[in-house]
Amino acid sequence: MTDAATPPFTxxxxxxxxxxxxxxxxxxxxxxxxxxxxxxxxxxxxxxxxISLDPAMRGWLNDVRSYLPPVGIGEVMRAGATxxxxxSEHPAYAVGDAVMGSFGVTEYAVSxxxxxxxxxxxxxxxxxxxxxxxxxxxxxxxxxTDVGRVQPGDTVVVSGAAGAVGSVVGxxxxxxxxxxxxxxGGPEKCAWLTSIGFDAAIDYKAENVLKxxxxxxxxxxxxxxxxxxxxxxxxxxxxxxxxxxVVICGAIASYNETSLPDGPRRYMSLLVFRATMTGFVxxxxxxxxxxxxxxxxxxxADGSVVARETVVxxxxxxxxxxxxxxxxxxxxxxxxxxxxxDGRGVTAG
Amino acid sequence: MTDAATPPFTxxxxxxxxxxxxxxxxxxxxxxxxxxxxxxxxxxxxxxxxISLDPAMRGWLNDVRSYLPPVGIGEVMRAGATxxxxxSEHPAYAVGDAVMGSFGVTEYAVSxxxxxxxxxxxxxxxxxxxxxxxxxxxxxxxxxTDVGRVQPGDTVVVSGAAGAVGSVVGxxxxxxxxxxxxxxGGPEKCAWLTSIGFDAAIDYKAENVLKxxxxxxxxxxxxxxxxxxxxxxxxxxxxxxxxxxVVICGAIASYNETSLPDGPRRYMSLLVFRATMTGFVxxxxxxxxxxxxxxxxxxxADGSVVARETVVxxxxxxxxxxxxxxxxxxxxxxxxxxxxxDGRGVTAG
Numbered sequence: 001m002t003d004a005a006t007p008p009f010t011x012x013x014x015x016x017x018x019x020x021x022x023x024x025x026x027x028x029x030x031x032x033x034x035x036x037x038x039x040x041x042x043x044x045x046x047x048x049x050x051i052s053l054d055p056a057m058r059g060w061l062n063d064v065r066s067y068l069p070p071v072g073i074g075e076v077m078r079a080g081a082t083x084x085x086x087x088s089e090h091p092a093y094a095v096g097d098a099v100m101g102s103f104g105v106t107e108y109a110v111s112x113x114x115x116x117x118x119x120x121x122x123x124x125x126x127x128x129x130x131x132x133x134x135x136x137x138x139x140x141x142x143x144x145t146d147v148g149r150v151q152p153g154d155t156v157v158v159s160g161a162a163g164a165v166g167s168v169v170g171x172x173x174x175x176x177x178x179x180x181x182x183x184x185g186g187p188e189k190c191a192w193l194t195s196i197g198f199d200a201a202i203d204y205k206a207e208n209v210l211k212x213x214x215x216x217x218x219x220x221x222x223x224x225x226x227x228x229x230x231x232x233x234x235x236x237x238x239x240x241x242x243x244x245x246v247v248i249c250g251a252i253a254s255y256n257e258t259s260l261p262d263g264p265r266r267y268m269s270l271l272v273f274r275a276t277m278t279g280f281v282x283x284x285x286x287x288x289x290x291x292x293x294x295x296x297x298x299x300x301a302d303g304s305v306v307a308r309e310t311v312v313x314x315x316x317x318x319x320x321x322x323x324x325x326x327x328x329x330x331x332x333x334x335x336x337x338x339x340x341x342d343g344r345g346v347t348a349g
Numbered sequence: 350m351t352d353a354a355t356p357p358f359t360x361x362x363x364x365x366x367x368x369x370x371x372x373x374x375x376x377x378x379x380x381x382x383x384x385x386x387x388x389x390x391x392x393x394x395x396x397x398x399x400i401s402l403d404p405a406m407r408g409w410l411n412d413v414r415s416y417l418p419p420v421g422i423g424e425v426m427r428a429g430a431t432x433x434x435x436x437s438e439h440p441a442y443a444v445g446d447a448v449m450g451s452f453g454v455t456e457y458a459v460s461x462x463x464x465x466x467x468x469x470x471x472x473x474x475x476x477x478x479x480x481x482x483x484x485x486x487x488x489x490x491x492x493x494t495d496v497g498r499v500q501p502g503d504t505v506v507v508s509g510a511a512g513a514v515g516s517v518v519g520x521x522x523x524x525x526x527x528x529x530x531x532x533x534g535g536p537e538k539c540a541w542l543t544s545i546g547f548d549a550a551i552d553y554k555a556e557n558v559l560k561x562x563x564x565x566x567x568x569x570x571x572x573x574x575x576x577x578x579x580x581x582x583x584x585x586x587x588x589x590x591x592x593x594x595v596v597i598c599g600a601i602a603s604y605n606e607t608s609l610p611d612g613p614r615r616y617m618s619l620l621v622f623r624a625t626m627t628g629f630v631x632x633x634x635x636x637x638x639x640x641x642x643x644x645x646x647x648x649x650a651d652g653s654v655v656a657r658e659t660v661v662x663x664x665x666x667x668x669x670x671x672x673x674x675x676x677x678x679x680x681x682x683x684x685x686x687x688x689x690x691d692g693r694g695v696t697a698g
Contacts, residue, residue: 066621234612248619263583263612270597271628272415279620 006087007036007045013106014077014319019061023256023327028061029077029320036108038087044116045087046099046109050311051319052080052130053326053335054164055227058255067281076104077319080135082119082126083109093118100129105319107339123297124307131334132300132307133293136164139249139282141292144169144176147280148223148247152177155217157236160227160252161201162189164334167308168296169225170198175304178223181216183209183232185329192332196306210235220244220273229253230261237266246270246277256327308333315339355436356385356394362455363426363668368410372605372676377410378426378669385457387436393465394436395448395458399660400668401429401479402675402684403513404576407604416630425453426668429484431468431475432458442467449478454668456688472646473656480683481649481656482642485513488598488631489574490641493518493525496629497572497596501526504566506585509576509601510550511538513683516657517645518574519547524653527572530565532558532581534678541681545655559584569593569622578602579610586615593624605676657682664688 010033017030039045060071060078071078081103085093090113093099101116103109119129131137143165144150156173160166161182170180174197182193182201190201200216202209209232213221220241226233229251236246254261270277285292299305310331312322322337359382366379388394409420409427420427430452434442439462442448450465452458468478480486492514493499505522509515510531519529523546531542531550539550549565551558558581562570569590575582578600585595603610619626634641648654659680661671671686 229617248616250620251617260614263614263616265609265612267597267612267616267626268578268600268628270626271599271630274627274629274633276625276627277616277619278623278625279617280623281620284623 007038011036011108012316014316016071022258039089041089044085044090044093044111046083047086048081048083048103049340050082050126051337055252079105127309127336128307131164131309132168137168137296138292139165140168142285143247143249147278148245150223154178154222156223157181157221158225159183159232162332171305175299210238213239233264234266237269240273240275242273244275248279309336311336311338313338356387360385360457361665363665365420371607388438390438393434393439393442395432396435397430397432397452398689399431399475400686404601428454476658476685477656480513480658481517486517486645487641488514489517491634492596492598496627497594499572503527503571505572506530506570507574508532508581511681520654524648559587562588582613583615586618589622589624591622593622595626597628658685660685660687662687
């Protein structure tokens, strides 16, 4: 990163070199140095502080029709990020503004302002704006309330529970008066979940999830919020309650598979339990983000929601390895890549 | 069957001898002769004319928790049926009344009247009361309207389209102003579907369903009504339209499998298309059957719905082989076993 305060100067950025088959590796990415021009009319230039690592990124690398177009070969890798405006010819943004947006894996980004929002660092530090107050938090909130139609007293089970979305799902459900069970990998994650208020946590690496769910949710599951897919989704389907809502948020277990994974073998449970399985994409709720931010910020302020991030340093060069870590489950809470040495706005993971 | 007009006399009936593994066979059933007593207070005796053959019967033979308890070893096989009251000590039923109910695979049944309804043979013959005006018709109507939330102009695709439920689904959807595509096995069934008004029919035995759906439903599927499961469900999932409703009615392709079948590998399409997959059981709509009967009877009267049955003769002894035929797809429309030589109320298949 250069020391220049205003452009033109250079930025390093990570581009998609070739589409991965299975897990991304070094051949997937190339890091290039580009010139950052002075902003044109209606543009702003952002110095990126933190980059969001999301499971959905893996899907964006595949050349298939989906809810967003794939990242093109040679394009800067798409990523949510936070940063500071360092130059602006945009009427809504001034130098020094703290902002978030889809800036990509880059040190500096030029933007026309679309999809850019200001963030209040007095409410929370930048990594939290990528986590509980960012896309994962929005995903948790709308997935639970709008898609899952959660009600006080419901039994809510969430997979990937120690992740960015799952940890907020569980805490929001608790704040709404539900009984909450989290499924996560390893004793540390499970201990953390119960420490932040989950009624029970199941370690899928050590326990039989199907049997344990029967024990900890004896009345059955009202809302199963799935981030994982595979056998864990099946274990949930086997333990539904009549009228249950299964929320399909993601399937991290299969994102790096080279063929279509097995589907949920127990999907006929939907019939037995008169249940619904619904998929959603958080971007559809963009108009309502302020509602969710206000709610979650309130729960963070009163201690109902603990926002946790795992912050990795190393700059854009560390992007590829950090993304792999996401699929290995190295993170607890939101996984964030910090670009700035001073760690400004960084909450220790 | 005896010629006696009033009990006591004997009845032959089919009982569950042992639970089948895979397809039922001769060892599954035993035919026994029982004494039919004179009715006690509040009871009626029905001479059964027609027995309904339903894919769901296979599930009732498994010793697993489901929407109905399994048929017990030694119990008369559960079956919907039509017949005539031949003796009655029940205030609501008189000798000669035409009735339908869950009488089982038996020549005569003693009933306390629960679940028994009268049928009007002027509206339709008895086999139709087991088909378009019976459980399959109710399943089609409520699955489409209540679960599938069908709207005029929707593209509706139904699998098992030439079956008892599927053929009514397609015709009701047409009557409601939808574009309708049926998936069925073989050219005869497909030709029949287009002859009764389906906009297109796909022969899954000869065609690539996934590709053909893309051709005949280029805007995508709004309602996919699934009776089959397996690859056909996946082909539907790959061709949804945004906001689609997938109605899980059955999975005949897997009912005789000895292990859990593969699930829908493309279930993540639910996320891409913001779609919902919902299971249901028709018995939940029992209170609203009269609404559906009135609607469907109206459509039969005005020619919008053609009620078709495949009627097999041979008495209760033919039950086992007739049930196997259901899973081999021998029937077009509703499969019914006739017990009476005179064929009273029988519509030729």
